[in-house]
Amino acid sequence: MSKLLRVGTTYLPVKNIKEAVHWYVSNLDAVLNYEDNDKAILDLANQSFFLVKVNEKQNSNFVDSYGNERFTLTFEVNGLTELEKLHQDLSEKGVKIGEIEDRGHAGNNFIFYDLDGNKFDVWSELSPDFKKRYLEDGVASESK
Template identity: 25%
Template sequence: MLTAQVKKVINCCIPVTNVKESAEWYVKHLGCRYEGEIREGDTFLRLSSGPDLNLLKVDETVQWKLNGFVIPIIHIHTDDANALHQYLKLNGVSVEDVVDHSWIGYSFAMYDPDGNKILIWQANDLLDS
């Protein structure tokens, strides 16, 4: 019988082909804080809350698909999807249109320099409480 309790996700690994360029991109566009290089090809970033991000050097990235739909590598919460979408678009980031999910909230997809799909989510106030 399991006696230890699994508590939460503390780290997400994101495959990238250029760690330095990707770290700069995540800092500039998502407001991550650069914490440093753990070892060559492994950089540690921190968001304002939630799991930390490790950018890991790979030879090539792969986008996973289900019925033609590219599966996001990570979902990130924001308090204003429309404002973030506008900022990213004005700064040349590849973004899809904002989707209004009615009473649930808003979302849109964006892509990092390696084509990793990131889903940005703004939950409705009713879901945040």
């Protein structure tokens, strides 16, 4: 049996493709690869993100068994300094963000929301495998 090797694409519901593309490009430095009236394809964080037009207000979040709204995706940055810089940058751009938190595990996190209310997490720790494969080979930049 073959193993799943990576997540290639994440699909996100958005109400307005053009506005969502502008938000992701200007706030998260995503790269636009394709856009039409129904979808857009972005490169972001070493992955493809498809922004898919929806008719009704909906997002990718879910509610856990305790009634808490949860995110479906955690981004990683390389260390606390980078987390703090990103938090400050998003705050200055007017993005809805939460406070930097210590959740009792390695590193710190904060959450943010896109225009459509899709909730994301950011963690200050890169996975060891990512560091080994990409940072040690000089493919990914530590300061990006």
